[in-house]
Structure formats: structure tokens, C-alpha cells
Amino acid sequence: xxxxxxxFVLAATFFGFAARAxxxxxxxxxxxxxxxxxxxxxxxxxxxxxxxxxxxFANENNSVSIGMVDLGLKKSVGNASFVGExxxxxxxxxxxxxxxxxxxxxxxxxxxxxxxYSSYHIxxxxxxxxxxxxxxxTAGYMSTFIGYEVISPAANFNYSxxxxxxxxxxxxxxxxxxxxxSDKVSLMAGIFNxxxxxxxxxxxxxxxxxxxxxxxxxxxxxYLNVATGxxxxxxxxxxxxxxxxxxxxxGLNAADFTAGEAYSYKGGFSGVALYPQVAVSKVVTLGIRxxxxxxxxxxxxxxxxxxxxxxxxxxxxxxxxxGPLTFIPEIRFxxxxxxxxxxxxxxxxTSGATQFLLAAVYGF
Amino acid sequence: MKKFGIxxxxxxxxxxxxxxxxxxxxxxxxxxxxxxxxxxxxxxTADSLHERGLHFLKTAYPKTVIKSAExxxxxxxxxxxxxxGVSVMRHEKGEIAYQFNIGLKDQKYRFWLTSFVFTPYQRDxxxxxxxxTGVDIPLEEITDKLEKKEAEAYLDEAGAFCKxxxxxxxSYMTRAQEEKKEPAARKVVTDKW
Numbered sequence: 001x002x003x004x005x006x007x008f009v010l011a012a013t014f015f016g017f018a019a020r021a022x023x024x025x026x027x028x029x030x031x032x033x034x035x036x037x038x039x040x041x042x043x044x045x046x047x048x049x050x051x052x053x054x055x056x057f058a059n060e061n062n063s064v065s066i067g068m069v070d071l072g073l074k075k076s077v078g079n080a081s082f083v084g085e086x087x088x089x090x091x092x093x094x095x096x097x098x099x100x101x102x103x104x105x106x107x108x109x110x111x112x113x114x115x116x117y118s119s120y121h122i123x124x125x126x127x128x129x130x131x132x133x134x135x136x137x138t139a140g141y142m143s144t145f146i147g148y149e150v151i152s153p154a155a156n157f158n159y160s161x162x163x164x165x166x167x168x169x170x171x172x173x174x175x176x177x178x179x180x181x182s183d184k185v186s187l188m189a190g191i192f193n194x195x196x197x198x199x200x201x202x203x204x205x206x207x208x209x210x211x212x213x214x215x216x217x218x219x220x221x222x223y224l225n226v227a228t229g230x231x232x233x234x235x236x237x238x239x240x241x242x243x244x245x246x247x248x249x250x251g252l253n254a255a256d257f258t259a260g261e262a263y264s265y266k267g268g269f270s271g272v273a274l275y276p277q278v279a280v281s282k283v284v285t286l287g288i289r290x291x292x293x294x295x296x297x298x299x300x301x302x303x304x305x306x307x308x309x310x311x312x313x314x315x316x317x318x319x320x321x322x323g324p325l326t327f328i329p330e331i332r333f334x335x336x337x338x339x340x341x342x343x344x345x346x347x348x349x350t351s352g353a354t355q356f357l358l359a360a361v362y363g364f
Numbered sequence: 365m366k367k368f369g370i371x372x373x374x375x376x377x378x379x380x381x382x383x384x385x386x387x388x389x390x391x392x393x394x395x396x397x398x399x400x401x402x403x404x405x406x407x408x409t410a411d412s413l414h415e416r417g418l419h420f421l422k423t424a425y426p427k428t429v430i431k432s433a434e435x436x437x438x439x440x441x442x443x444x445x446x447x448x449g450v451s452v453m454r455h456e457k458g459e460i461a462y463q464f465n466i467g468l469k470d471q472k473y474r475f476w477l478t479s480f481v482f483t484p485y486q487r488d489x490x491x492x493x494x495x496x497t498g499v500d501i502p503l504e505e506i507t508d509k510l511e512k513k514e515a516e517a518y519l520d521e522a523g524a525f526c527k528x529x530x531x532x533x534x535s536y537m538t539r540a541q542e543e544k545k546e547p548a549a550r551k552v553v554t555d556k557w
Contacts, residue, residue: 083491
């Protein structure tokens, strides 16, 4: 009996200290090692009976499919910090990463099969140092500074992605410097590898990138971006978000891309996407993504309509939160300028495609 | 045996206390959350309390923005981070901005923290937790905007922060400003022994 009391007292004391420790507000000192990330899964059906819309992720038809396990580590000590983010699963491997495992392949010139490639599964891997409170240097492999949408499903409102996202860079490896002039203006400029989305350059570090961040009024932030290089091509991008009321947010992404001059082929794309979102309760937010995407004439091929054509996409999405879990029902209608982009249920070319999906994303 | 029973009860109460830090907050006449205390400081003048109060703000909370330090009060604002999760999964969930007012008189001072506004954090594309632009929730409305469990956790953290802020202020007010003395380096003479 006495022993039980001792154990009880020890346990209660331990939990008491544990609870008190969590109430301590840390105002100074170095942050601990932090692990964060997400897990996502989805089911999609295209009304034609097979996958049609060529944008990134959520592309497996009539299948309860997986996105990825995303694990990010971050540690800061003084002015130095690092982020290492690994992802496992289709969304975080062959659908977004270089050198990824595409599954079983037949090796060229032989009848042998095997795993084609291996991948490091890296989404972010960089180190960062604050030279002053306003001036920061960062080097490594980083999520791109261009565009509205990202790979991580926890950071996107819509689960399917836009044509602008799919055809723009996902990651840039390089060295960048960011100077914060005031709480309303900052400027990033950097030099990046010659190609997007690769861990290693093709032999050159010759893509220039810059981002001007402005906050014209409270709750409105705009990012003016440029990335340009002979191999990577030139993309001008405007990404902006305005929380107009506590319930209503409006986002916009506009971009123009021209293929790199190092290649004989020409072409590119331009487009604009609008993201109005309204919170209708503390757990439900409704939103629309309206996108117009146009490809330039030339031989440059996009994940979208053929050169010289266009596509319009309207996506209705709801985010329903249950603690860290978000359910995302979404219906999407895409229409192309010519009847040669999608295929209907009978196998004939058509100009329209419609899909419904239900996704679940757990963020931690 | 009785001792163990008393100790067990004490520990249970400690646990209960640790989970109810939001009870430290009250409502003022405008129905806003407030943490208010009056503290007697016998033998100390308003001037010395003023000097120690400023030293506290600059030393204990150096990121505090002091709006006014004239006369018998010091006013300003600051913010603190709120955390969620456990162990290595514990990370910033948001920040709470607050306004403070320290009133000074001979032999006593009072202070209050109020106008708490919560801004949630979200993970950005680079893996950092950053404030969600344009989402500012007054603490009085937090239970309407967030789920109950989450809202109560932030209220607890606000209560805990206020208590910590007040306790630190008292410790600075109680002791005179100590000059930092570099500890003398220990030297060993090896040629004499």
C-alpha cells in the first residue's frame, strides 16, 4: 500500500512538473530541434472514367491513393539555422523530385527490369545565417520563391494544383541574400543552379533570381519575382494575398515564362489564377480557383495544352478542419481552347474534363 | 501514511493549477481580458520604481516597444509565442500581442496587461513557421474562431505568460539594479610551488 502511494506521488509529481514546464513561456534562448510535416491521402474520380487533367499530384483515377509523408526538421542556434525536409510517397518522390524512383522499368536495350533510379527525397535542405537582424544569407536546395502554390498539401488550399504551379519551378538550389528594409519592404537576390528541380547543376550556376516583397497596406502582401538564366529560361511572376476581411481572402498569381535561349526550341507559357476564399464557420472555408493558362507558339512542351493553345480551369474547394486534420472535397472543371487535350469516356478527344476528389491532410 | 496522502493531494492540486493558467486572467470594464496586480514596495520611491521598471523592460523583454515612459507610468506593447505539440513535435502555433501599463507611486506600483491579439502561425514553403497574414483574433473572440481545446490552450499560455511577466517585474522592482561584474579569471602560477 505504501509502495503504491510512493508510486502515485512520484507519478503525480512528474506530471505536475511536466505540465508546469509546458506553461513556461520561452522568450529568449535557442529554439529546440523542431519536427513538423504532413501526411495526405485522396480519392479521385474523373467523370470520363480515366485520368485526364495533367496538373501535378492527385492524378490517380478511382483509387484511394497516397500523397506523401513529409518530415521537416529545423534547428536554430543564435543566428544560424538549418532546415532539412524529406518526403516519402508519390507526391514527394517521382511526382515532384529529381532522380526519383519511377517504379519497375525495363532498362533500355535489354529485357531486364528493375528500379530505375534512386532519390534523396529532399524538399528543402539549406542552412541560413542572419548577418544582422535585417540581412540574411541562405544556401542549399530550397522550395522555389516563385508562384502561389507549393508541393506540401498542408500549405495549399486546393488539393489539385494549377497549371502555373505544375509548369513553374518546384525548387531552386543556390545562394540567396535577403535584406529587410522595413516591415513593408524586403528584397531577395540570389544566384541559382542552371536548372530547376535538380540537386546538382548541369555544370553552371547561372540563373539569377530575385524577389521583391511589399506590404502596401496591412494584410496585403505582394511578391514580385523573377528567375532568369540561359538554361532555366525566364519567368516573371506576381504572387499576392490580401486578407480583405477576417473571413474573406483574395489571392492572385500571374506569370510569364519564356524557354531558355540555350535551346534551339522556343516557346513558353503565361497565365493568371485567382483564389477567392471565404471562411463560413470556424472549421469550414470555401474557395474557388479560377485559372487561365496559355501556351506560346514553339516547340516547348508544357504539362498542359499544346503550343499556341489555352485552358481554363475552375476549381471549387472546401477545407473542413477537425483539429490538425483537414478534409478537402473538390470539384474541378477544365476547358481547353481546342478539342485535343482531354479524352472522353469513349476515347475521343474533347475540350472538357471534370473531376471530383476527396482528400485528407494531417499537418503536425 | 497520512503524510503520503497529503503529498499526493498537493501534487494533484499542482497538476490542476498548471492546467488552469487562464483563470489568472480577468475581464475589465470593457469586457477585455486583463491581468492586473497592485504590489506594495515599502521604502521605495516612485522614481526608483520607474528606473527599475524600465530596466526590467529593457533587460527581461528587450523586444518590448515602449510607447511612453513619462511621468508616473510606463506603457507599451510586446508579443510572445505560443506553442503546441509535445517533445520534438512542439513548435510555434502562433503569437499573442499585448499592451502593458505600469503605474508608479511612492511605495507601490500596479500593472496590467491587456488587448491580447492572437495571430496563428502557418508553415511556409521553406519549412519555417510564420504569422498568417491578416488573421488577428482578439483573445476575447478566440473561442468563437478556434476549436475549444485549441482556444483554451492559448488562454492558458496567455495566463502563464502574464504571471511570469508579473513575477519577473516584481523581482526587478525588489532588487536594485546590479552591476554586471566580470568574474575574475583564475590564474595559477606554476613557477612557485
